[in-house]
Amino acid sequence: MKLLMVCLGNICRSPLAEGIMKSKLPEIFHIDSAGTISQHEGEHPDKRGIATAKNHGIDISKQRSRPITKQDLEDFDKIYCMDLSVYEDVISMAKDEEQRKKISLFLEEAGETGNNTDVFDPYWSDMDGFEKVYQVLEKASSVIAKKLQAQ
Ligand code: 4NP
Numbered sequence: 001m002k003l004l005m006v007c008l009g010n011i012c013r014s015p016l017a018e019g020i021m022k023s024k025l026p027e028i029f030h031i032d033s034a035g036t037i038s039q040h041e042g043e044h045p046d047k048r049g050i051a052t053a054k055n056h057g058i059d060i061s062k063q064r065s066r067p068i069t070k071q072d073l074e075d076f077d078k079i080y081c082m083d084l085s086v087y088e089d090v091i092s093m094a095k096d097e098e099q100r101k102k103i104s105l106f107l108e109e110a111g112e113t114g115n116n117t118d119v120f121d122p123y124w125s126d127m128d129g130f131e132k133v134y135q136v137l138e139k140a141s142s143v144i145a146k147k148l149q150a151q
Helices: 013-024 047-055 070-075 084-091 127-150
Strands: 002-007 030-035 078-081 103-105
Touching (some): 002 013, 002 084, 013 030, 013 047, 013 127, 078 084, 084 103
Parallel strands (some): 002 030, 002 078, 078 103
């Protein structure tokens, strides 16, 4: 089972989501992350995200940002988007219904509804913002990891 976590820059939210999901699932799950923009390609995650994950015993420091490709929509079984605008960008890359069905909002998959389905972007925030995002991702990842393992 191959899971792809997607945000805008692949330096703040999706690297944290990748690290947290990896900590909750066995290695049979292949977990990666990507961004919808290529501006940060090759960069490590944001230092504040690396520090926040480290505070929780998770190492995301070796990850590198990369843009999502059409091939990813072929290769991955599930593509989790961090907010609605990312979701719309990824959906627009899908070539057919089979690919569209793989794409979802991460928080919606975790049971959130209404106005609570976006993981807020901590890019213009501070360490406190990253910790808040970490908590949101941690809670959602627990729900999704359980769902995936029950399948
Ligand atoms: P991310 O955060 O999508 O969670 O990685 C951002 C990273 C970079 C930018 C915006 C958001 N940016 O504008 O460069």
